[in-house]
Amino acid sequence: MKWIGKRVEDGAIIQVNVINGVIETVTQLAESDLPNEPVPWISAGWIDLQVNGLAGFDFNSEHPSEEDVLGVTNQLWKLGVTNYLPTVITGSSRRISDALTIIAKACESSEEVRNSVLGIHLEGPYLAEQDGPRGAHELQYICDPDVDQFHQWQQAAGNQIKLVTLAPEKQGAVDFISKLVQEGIVVSIGHTQASTEQIEAAVVAGATVSTHLGNGSHPILPRHPNYIWDQLAEDRLWGCFIADGHHLSPNTLKAMIRSKGDKAILVSDAVKFASMPPGEYTSVIGGEVVLHESGRLHTKHNPSILAGSALSVPIGIENAIKYVGLSLVEAIEMVTKRPAAAMKLEHYGSLQKGAPANMTLFSFDPNEGKVRVMETVLAGRSVYNAD
Numbered sequence: 001m002k003w004i005g006k007r008v009e010d011g012a013i014i015q016v017n018v019i020n021g022v023i024e025t026v027t028q029l030a031e032s033d034l035p036n037e038p039v040p041w042i043s044a045g046w047i048d049l050q051v052n053g054l055a056g057f058d059f060n061s062e063h064p065s066e067e068d069v070l071g072v073t074n075q076l077w078k079l080g081v082t083n084y085l086p087t088v089i090t091g092s093s094r095r096i097s098d099a100l101t102i103i104a105k106a107c108e109s110s111e112e113v114r115n116s117v118l119g120i121h122l123e124g125p126y127l128a129e130q131d132g133p134r135g136a137h138e139l140q141y142i143c144d145p146d147v148d149q150f151h152q153w154q155q156a157a158g159n160q161i162k163l164v165t166l167a168p169e170k171q172g173a174v175d176f177i178s179k180l181v182q183e184g185i186v187v188s189i190g191h192t193q194a195s196t197e198q199i200e201a202a203v204v205a206g207a208t209v210s211t212h213l214g215n216g217s218h219p220i221l222p223r224h225p226n227y228i229w230d231q232l233a234e235d236r237l238w239g240c241f242i243a244d245g246h247h248l249s250p251n252t253l254k255a256m257i258r259s260k261g262d263k264a265i266l267v268s269d270a271v272k273f274a275s276m277p278p279g280e281y282t283s284v285i286g287g288e289v290v291l292h293e294s295g296r297l298h299t300k301h302n303p304s305i306l307a308g309s310a311l312s313v314p315i316g317i318e319n320a321i322k323y324v325g326l327s328l329v330e331a332i333e334m335v336t337k338r339p340a341a342a343m344k345l346e347h348y349g350s351l352q353k354g355a356p357a358n359m360t361l362f363s364f365d366p367n368e369g370k371v372r373v374m375e376t377v378l379a380g381r382s383v384y385n386a387d
Contacts, residue, residue, distance in 0.1 A: 001380055004035060005042025005361050007351070008332045013039060018357040021115075021379035026351050040374045043332050044350050045082025045358030046313050047339040049163065049240060049265065050121055050212070052087045053272030059086050061272075061284055064099045069106035073116045075275060077384040079312045080373040081335075082358040083118050083348065085163055087269075090124030090137035093149070097156045104158035115356070115379045118343065119162025122153065123211065126166040126173065127191035132218035133167070135191055136307065145176035161185065162343065165211040167192035168202030181206030186343055189237070191216040192227055199230045203237065209342055212269055213239045214256055215247050232259045238342040240267045243319040244311035246296045250323040257324045265342060266316040266334040271308030273297055283307065314362075314371040322369050 001018045013034055017025045053059055057071035069086065076084055088099045100120060107114045124137050126145045134142065145166060154161050164180055165188045166173060177187045189202055190211025210231045217228060231237055239260040243253055247269075257264045268274065273281055278293045280300060288300035289307040295315070299305045313335055320331040340349025347355045357380035363372045376384040 001357075003042065003359060003361065003375075003377060004029070005040050005359075008041055008043045008329055014042065014351075016042070016351060016357070016359065018380040021357055021381070023351060023353055023355045023357050025353060040361040040363050041328075042351070042359060042361050044336045044340075044348065044355070044360070045376070045378065046080045046332075046335040046360050047118070047343075047349065048076070048081050048084040048268050048270075048313055048335070049339050049343070050087050050123070050267040050269045051076070051084045052089065052270060052308065053274070054270050055275040056272055058272035058284075059099050059103065060089050060091065060095075062095065064102045066102055066106040066109065069103055069113055069117075070110060073110075073113050074383075076116070077376045077378070078373065079275075079314055080360040080362060080371075080376055081313050082360065082376060082378050083116055085118055085121040087121040087123050090127060090141050092141060093153075096122075096125075096153060100153055100157035100161070104156070104160050107158070107160065112378065112383065115358075117160070118345065118348075120157050120160045121163040121165070122161050123165040123190065126164075126170050126176070128167045128169070128193050130193055130218070133191050133193045133216055135216040137191060144171040145173050147176060147179055150176075150180075163188060163209070165190040167194060168207065169194040169198045174201050174205045177202055177205040177207055188240075189231060193218065194227050194230075196225050196227075196230050199227060199234065203234055208236065209238045209240060211240055212242050212247065212267065213260075214252060215242060232256060235263070238263045238265055238338065240265045242267060242269050242309050242311060243316040243323070244295055244309055245319055245323070246294075246306060247309060250319075253319070254324045257320065257326070262333075263338070264334055265338045266313065266320060266331075267339075268311045268313055268316060269309040270311055271297070273308065274310040274312060276310075314373060317371050318369050328364055328366075 003016045007014045013029045054072045055075040057068040125141045163186045187207040188209035188211045295310045297307045297310045317331045337349040359377040361375040
């Protein structure tokens, strides 16, 4: 099998040859071999480290099913995302365990899901208790880190938990971070009100990522210091950003991504209402919510409180280019090379010999600033084609 496209890094027309789901060669076509028709851009498959649900499918419902995992996976292919981390958030121990078990079962029963899911992101329940930093996470289930509890969840997940978001100020958090890192799990700081010293201690213990930086925070903060500045300034932390134009205003997004530089990553943090038509909905998390055509999702009774993200990765790429002034190369790196590096995935995020043949082919109109996914390739098989 082979795919032809314009390499994002330099615009060269390349041919990617695939054998048994793995990239065998990447060659630049000679002038005489160039196709007559226009070809799409081609990059490594896009990666999303934070997906709670999509198009009505939900990992955090009271009764998630394998259908939810299959549904999200299929919908993500339409958006150019080949690989992702299903995200399970704070809830009862039973609900968390059920969600983890369902995701693990879906990976066992479906090769395509297994090829798409890079692991599970556990966001909570080891988070700040205070309104603001806690976000939409239910207060009654917030608790301090517990290694035994975590190992029970990890067993339910079939050892699939690969990323954990926690607040480093929680009792026992530093030792907990060290233990997780020793087990090969990536630890991210999020939903926190930690001091400068507590963030430093978490990083020294092995935390390497910031979850949706700039969100999950108090509405009003000291000018300085505060936990957002501390994470932006910490060069050892990758910064994940929700670029939907609502979670972070355009100027805030611009300043934060420019601050993080080549350690900035785009995530969707999509909930089940993403890719659904505008309207009023009811959710286990957030209750009655309103989704606008603009993609803004808020609680019905308080429009100032966001109820999750309805962002898709293509829109995030568009906004990173539009609001931050990034090049196409930089924006694509934020959903390929950088998330792969943050998760220590050596063979993901770039088109190279021996890598899984996960690719996204797309068009980009610089005048309109629009990204359109043309084809998504997973393990050497076309799983979505716009034609």
